[in-house]
Amino acid sequence: MKEFFSISRAAKSVGMTAETLRHYDRIGLVKPCKTDEWTGYRYYSQQEIVKLNTIRALQCMGLTLAEINEILSYDDFNKIVRALREAEQNADKKIEELNNAKLKIRRARAFYENKSDGVNRQNDAYIKFYPRRVIMLSESLDKPTVDNLWNYHRHFYSSIPENMKDKFTFEDSAGVYEREGQARLFTECRAYTSVNGLEILPEGKYLCADCTEENRVATLENLISTAKNSYNVNPEFTVRLIVLSGILQWNYLAQVFIGE
DSSP: OOOOEEHHHHHHTTTOHHHHHHHEEEEHHOOOOETTTTTOOEEHHHHHHHHHHHHHHHHHHHHHHHHHHHTOOSSOHHHHHHHHHHHHHHHHHHHHHHHHHHHHHHHHHHHHHTTTOOOBBTTTOOOEEOOEEEEEEEOOSSSSHHHHHHHHHHHHHHOOOOGOOOOGGEEEEEEEEEEEEEEEEEOOOOOOOSSSTTTEEEEEEEEEEEEOOOTTHHHHHHHHHHHHHHHOOSSOOOOEEEEEEETTTTEEEEEOOOOO
């Protein structure tokens, strides 16, 4: 026996309001399969429910009701499939844009959360223990910019061979690794396999200090001098983790390794 849905039940099942369904009826987008001639109550079948769910999905992809109505009015199923495939591709682009926006917001939030404890460590060196970290070095980028910072994950994924991409995931962090006078932008690996460009930051104590682009050279020189004079360590590399100081600005957390 064919199942029928009242307008309130149909609206609830597709996440719409009864008034929305009445509007669709008035404009001819989705009409109930039957209307009680005595009460005027509208009833929907499973076929209309599928159509309503399709409309809701297409609206989420940015299509207007007029565009949706055109797609649903096609008599040729191949045209419908092509239109829905194009809508799906547009949805993928929108999802990617939203994910990128989410990452930007998360980075900005992390900065302000770190600052909310009221501790100002600017110009003060301190020691922090870090576990072993595996980083991937960029082959072409040696410093952050507005353009490359917001899309750095995409940059690093593009350098991985196609058959290995699914082996990698990255932390939401970036920085500059410098060794023997050569600087390279990096991101930290959460999952990885053996490829060129990986570098290991050993587990242990790091002498750290906050710095800006303007005073980073002096800050790193001071950290290296302190490591040599106070800890008898000659650092082989330096690290500058990028820390957001605003939506389009960043500072650094400079680090030098002083031992386990």
